[in-house]
Amino acid sequence: QVQLVESGGDSVQAGGSLRLSCQASVYYTDRCMAWFRQPPGKEREAVATINTAGTMTYYADSVKGRFTISQDIATNMLYLQMSSLKPEDTGLYYCAAGYATVGRNYVCPGSSQIFRTWGQGTQVTVSS
DSSP, X not given: OOOEEEEOOOEEETTOOEEEEEEESSOOTTSEEEEEEEOTTSOOEEEEEEETTSOOEEEOTTTTTTEXXXXXXXXXXXXXXXXXXXXXXXXXXXXXXESSOOOTTOOOOSOGGGEEEEOOOEEEEEEO
């Protein structure tokens, strides 16, 4: 079973940048991978997804143009580069792995239902 370990969370000022990392014990090249976050007192929400078979990505409207999801298949790593951070980006960030194989041009949706494996989360706090 895939295990995911996130790192890179920190406390930063608004306007700052962070890069989150997710180390996967196994990295399939035909699945969906994603970053979700859970703001304090709110539901978990999708931030970005990537199709590991190709380069298809999805971003939540709230992070488009500021966040970039990427992968390094050789090292089993998933990344989330975050810039121009806002206080509303504060939350616990989770890495997630999908369980179904997908085609190369499939855009992985921001739905938690397709993701079966989750990391423990890494905290991001953005102060104004």
